[in-house]
Amino acid sequence: MPSTELRQSVLSGAKRVVVKIGTQLLTLPKAEGGGINKAFINGLAKQIAGLREKGVEVTLVSSGAVGAGCVELEMTERPSDVAGLQAAAAIGQRRLMDLMHKAFEKHGISVAQILLTRTDFDDRTRxxxxxxxxxKLHEYGTLPILNENDTVSVDELRFGDNDMLAALTCNALRAQAVVLLTSVDGLLDEQMQVIDLVDDVDKFMNLTNDDEKTSWGSGGMGSKLEAARLVTDAGDVAVIASGREKSILLRLMDGEKLGTVLLPAKRKLASKQRWIALTKRPAGTLVVDEGAANALIVRKKSLLASGIVKVSGRFEKGDILAIKTEGGDEIARGLTNFDHEDLKLIAGKRSDQFEKILGRVTYAEVIHRDYLVMRNGAG
Structure with missing residues (x-):
């Protein structure tokens, strides 16, 4: 299928889209006077209003709080200490939302702010x-604008960058596409030409042309590919494109050949499967032998303790565990029926031995097939 037709087939029918904009798009370079790029924000509002008129539901993920704060504080570079970053974010987030409100109000669109940390996605209820x-915000006709809560985030709570927040949001909403807008035209090959279509993200992970990463931002092309992989593994499409291109969102959704389109996997994961396989971070790891790996991949069976050769991490019953082969390849993730202490006692044992070892009646399976999701490409 020709590129344009393929783009149209995966994008033109999308009715729920997550759009992420980076810090460099929101701030002007020093050569242009610095400050917040109000023209970009106004143009973005016009495009999103246009998409909404076509029946496309847009959720916006916006970086730029720290950068906006640094601009307002007349800093020459991004703070290097946590308190400085948090203070800049607190100032910048308010400034950004003021500008977003004014820009979207012109189109009759109200906006709402949602600040999140990584652990909000790890906890099933949150x-x-x-x-x-x-x-619900979409039902009200309001545009949700998401950002990482930089004022409280520390390393273990961080997404790392808002590309990952956009991908996790896309999976949570079961949106059909995530569009990562940046300052470059797309994923570039070794000849610095834009790659049109990508059907396997892993093949291109070495092409992390991170030149667009600046002192104001925290992301780069590597983070965009990692985020795109989360979305495509779930069965949806990801796009990396230049936010500086005129009417980029409208043209992309019409199937025009712009940026890089990362094609979805053939399977499409259900909501619970997305949370298990692609959202919540694993609390531990199980290494399984060849027989157990074959049972999971080929025979579509549950994971039994008899095939487990190593247990790593501290976890409770109900936590998500990564399942790896002895060669180190991750083949699945799933919800464990045992905590780490019990699992270390029964690893390699038959289920009819569990009661004697643990002193109580237990589950026969370590991870039942209903709560196990194979990684893309592993079955």
Whole structure:
């Protein structure tokens, strides 16, 4: 299928889209006087209003709080200490939302701010609350604008960048596409030409042309590919394109050949599967032998303790575990029926031995097939 037709087939029918904009798009370079790029924000509002008129539901993920704060504080570079970053974010987030409100108000669109940390997606209840809140805002006709809560985030709470927040949001909403707008034209090959279509993200992970990453931002092309992989593995499409291109969103959704389109996997994961496989971070790892791996991949069976050769991490019953082969390849993730202490005692044992070992009646399976999701490409 020709590129344009393929783009149209995966994008033109999308009715729920997550759009992420980066810091460099929101701030002007020093050569142009610095400050917030109000023209970009106004243009973005016009495009999103146009998409809404076509029946496309847009959720916006916006970086730029720290950068906007630094501009307002007349800093020459991004703070290097946590308190400085948090203070700049607190100032910048208010400034950004003021500008967003004014820009979208011209089109009769109200805006809402949602600030999140990584652990909000790890917790199942909070994860569902996020999804429900965003859906309700859309029912009200309000544009949800999401950002990482930089004022409270520390390393273990961070997404790392808002590309990952956009991908997780896309999966939570079951949006058909995520569009990552940046300052470059797309994913570039070794000859610095834009790659049109990508059907396997792993093949291109070495092409992390991170030149667009600046002192104001925290992301780069590598983070965009990681985020895109989360979305495409779930069965939806990801796009990396230049936010500086005129009417980029409208033209992309019409199937025009712009940026890089990362094609979805053939499977499409259900909501619970997305949370298990692609959202909540694993609390531990199980290494399985060849027989157990074959049972999971080929025979579509549950994971039994007899095939487990190594247990790593500290976890409780109900946590998500990564399942790897002895060669180190991750093949699945799933919800465990045992905590780490019990699992270390029964690893390699038959289920009819569990009661004697643990002193109580237990589950026969370590991870039941209903709560196990194979990684894309592993079955």
């Amino acid at each position: 994860y569902l609350n996020i999804r429900n809140c965003i859906r």
